[in-house]
Amino acid sequence: MISLSKPAKYVFIGKITLRSQLAYVADFIIRSLFLILILYIFMQLWQTTYSGVGSSSINGFTFKQMMWYLVFTESMVLATPSLCTRIEEEVKSGDVAFKLIRPVNFITFHYVEYMSEVAIRFIINLLLGSAIGLLLVGPPPVGNGLVWLPLLTLGGFTVNFMLGMLVALSSFWVEETRGLEFVYNKILFTVGGMLMPLELFPDTLQKAGHWMPFQTIVYFPARTAVSMHHGEIASMLALQGLWAALVGSVIWLVYRKGVRKLNVNGG
């Protein structure tokens, strides 16, 4: 009664997550409204900065590019569900048992679930964010970069999942992981380039940022969308792949160790 259809099961898990998440669309839209506030505040902030500098461009970014950069980064960050909350809840409630007892890979199951959820949220955020962007600063700078946005976003979310899962897996050892996640999110906001492109950072921080995986998450897709530099797409995709593979390997080791130490509550 068994057939060889391992990848098919993950495709179906993705599909069923998408269907299940549709029940939350209204909730996502309400959450996305927060984008209006964020983008309005940043618009005021950058308008003041640009007029203070007295130049139409700061480190190669015009005001319009900066605002659209923020539309992309904020749409991505606000689309990201909290893996720590999810895994921690699963461990605390004992629901993790259901994932472990089935012939599915725990990490892959969560990856597929995460990506399906992120896809819906990102599309909603991007639609709303783009509408706000159009209203506030006009259409985005049209270029080849936009074409690469879906692929780089996929890579960015994958690296974000890997790093988030690495933090979340600590719930196999400790009761509370939200603190670690808070720190991780703040790193993503700053050296990850969510608040502003890395080009605007001091040299040392910029160099440090380039050696870390955080730049690959929102900076790569958003920077490419608003200001693509020729010949860098391949290296960006390669870096995303490299970090995903590297962190993925660490996750696998941590997971294997963690599952041996796992203390499922309610036993």
Next chain:
Amino acid sequence: MKTIQVEQLEKIFQVKKKQHGLSGSLKSLFKPQYADKTAVEGITFSVNQSETVAFLGPNGAGKSTTIKMLTGILHPSSGSATVLGCCPWTERSKLAYRIGSVFGQKSQLWYHLPPLDTFELMSRIYELRREDYKARRDNLIERFELGTYLHTPVRKLSLGERMRCEIAASLLHRPQALFLDEPTIGLDAVVKQRIRELIVEMNREEGTTIFLTSHDAGDIEKLCDRAIVINHGGLVFDGQVDYMKQQFLTHKTVQLVLENDPGELAAPGVSVLNQGGCRITLSVDTGITTIEAVLAALMASHRIVDMTVQDPPMEDIITRMYGTFQVKEVSL
């Protein structure tokens, strides 16, 4: 080959010890202290294919920990176990295709979607062939009478309807062994009865080994031939349910209808549970006296119109059994 073979299985958890007060909390922050807590203490037993086994014990006895080790969720501290020839914690994925599980207090169904979607998901997860899956699904839908709410989101189902779907979902891949952890918790008597019938039917027709934990005496009585009892992590009883009843059946209930009101009744080992005129219910401690002696004493002075002798409910037997173990352990 045994379906389940357990040898000296032990699980010790490390529990963080916290002292009282703020200073205690600060101390444990910088210098945490851990204490070992033995959840399961070197238990050994085996289960044959098609057996229906009740795995019993009071709260905190180590039942769920054992089930979690047998399904590969937890790694033991020492000892060994095989389920259907696989080591559960090292061959979890391989074993997963051959076992089923239902945790009464947890749901495996997708909350916002109808049960049919979860069935479909299960068919993909267990990599079932489409035609096999459809035939099996339709058979389970018919048996479990799920037709009317197959398309209703799970959040709108009653607990009984949901539980029937849970069990059906866990049977889709034709597991050779089914682990049931409190499958009837919170259900009303009619639904409980129906679920028990269905489990018995699956066991009889497909030879599925049933390994059940429950606090519900009815589950044990109606579903299981054999009982394994653990307490404080150790095995304290392993035998037939009927034998367990005899072993711990130290009291019998005697209901009498006498011709005349007998007034006050008193005898060693006899207590009056209820008395209303000529109708009397007695509890007889068979360790102190015999039913025969009690009846003989009564018949010497009264005429008996009607009489029934009953075993006490399973629940009383289990309560008494757990009580006996506590006393034994305290006296050790």
